[in-house]
Amino acid sequence: MTTLEEVRQRAEADARTYGYHLNPDPEFLQNLLEGLKQNEERYSYPSCPCRLASGKIELDRDIICPCDYRDPDVEDFGMCYCGLYTSSDIYEGKTKVRPVPERRPIEKQVRAYEPAKATQKKEAKTKIEVKTKEEEASEVKKKLWYCRQCGYVVFRDDSPYICPICKAKKEMFAEIKVRIEFSG
Amino acid sequence: MEFSKVSGQNNEHKVVLYALNTCAWCKMTKKYLKDNNVEYEFIDVDLCTPKEKEKIREHIMSKGGSPVYPTVIVDNKILITGFRKDKLEETLGI
Ligand code: SF4
Numbered sequence: 555m556t557t558l559e560e561v562r563q564r565a566e567a568d569a570r571t572y573g574y575h576l577n578p579d580p581e582f583l584q585n586l587l588e589g590l591k592q593n594e595e596r597y598s599y600p601s602c603p604c605r606l607a608s609g610k611i612e613l614d615r616d617i618i619c620p621c622d623y624r625d626p627d628v629e630d631f632g633m634c635y636c637g638l639y640t641s642s643d644i645y646e647g648k649t650k651v652r653p654v655p656e657r658r659p660i661e662k663q664v665r666a667y668e669p670a671k672a673t674q675k676k677e678a679k680t681k682i683e684v685k686t687k688e689e690e691a692s693e694v695k696k697k698l699w700y701c702r703q704c705g706y707v708v709f710r711d712d713s714p715y716i717c718p719i720c721k722a723k724k725e726m727f728a729e730i731k732v733r734i735e736f737s738g
Numbered sequence: 739m740e741f742s743k744v745s746g747q748n749n750e751h752k753v754v755l756y757a758l759n760t761c762a763w764c765k766m767t768k769k770y771l772k773d774n775n776v777e778y779e780f781i782d783v784d785l786c787t788p789k790e791k792e793k794i795r796e797h798i799m800s801k802g803g804s805p806v807y808p809t810v811i812v813d814n815k816i817l818i819t820g821f822r823k824d825k826l827e828e829t830l831g832i
Binding site for chain 1: 758759760761762763764765766783784788791792795804805806807820821822
């Protein structure tokens with residue numbers, strides 16, 4: 555089981571790598587780290603403490619901390635949606651904290667609720683219900699994407715919001731189409 | 739669906755908070771309402787059943803909001819998205 559100290563160290567290391575700081579308010583920070591730990595325990599991955607997760611990694615990949623939206627949010631608002639990662643200006647109190655609007659597209663937000671619809675319909679048929687849930691997760695078709703700027707390759711349903719290596723924008727990603735040809 | 743009730747002297751309005759158990763902004767909202775003696779009800783949506791979650795999503799979206807947390811609904815008509823002290827102050831007369 556991950557300890558709170560490990561969650562803290564992981565976040566600190568990540569903040570250092572990207573030139574960010576963790577939230578300067580000790581109580582607020584503690585709450586966020588506890589939230590991350592709780593999510594890691596119940597979902598087995600540290601999904602964003604301030605967003606409702608579906609519990610299925612296929613549907614929650616973009617909100618596993620640090621989420622896809624962190625870098626653009628720190629750039630535009632000085633901190634991520636939860637306020638875990640902040641810019642130097644916010645950390646040093648030079649810039650006022652502003653509310654960070656949700657950048658995650660609504661189609662992805664509602665994924666946390668989709669299994670509920672299936673459950674309602676198939677309530678009486680437990681077996682079918684389980685199958686439906688699995689099917690829902692597998693409906694998210696994964697593809698290979700590469701960053702045209704640095705060559706980073708990733709296998710997921712959608713290209714990342716920002717390249718984690720060179721920070722290129724989403725538009726720089728292109729899909730790698732795999733073609734298998736049989737000859738002879 | 740079980741809402742928890744927090745009593746307070748400032749009880750002119752019906753205040754309902756939709757929160758997540760893990761969310762720091764939701765904790766701030768709970769603390770802010772309590773510190774200002776506001777009577778309110780809350781539910782931690784992440785701890786609800788799938789059916790309840792779906793009902794909550796429908797309810798918030800029917801009021802013109804998005805399913806993000808914290809969401810505060812005052813008197814069943816004014817919707818406040820996120821922890822917005824300014825809007826809470828204005829709406830609740832704090
Ligand atoms: S908003 Fe912040 S805390 Fe939440 S997942 Fe993104 S980086 Fe992590």
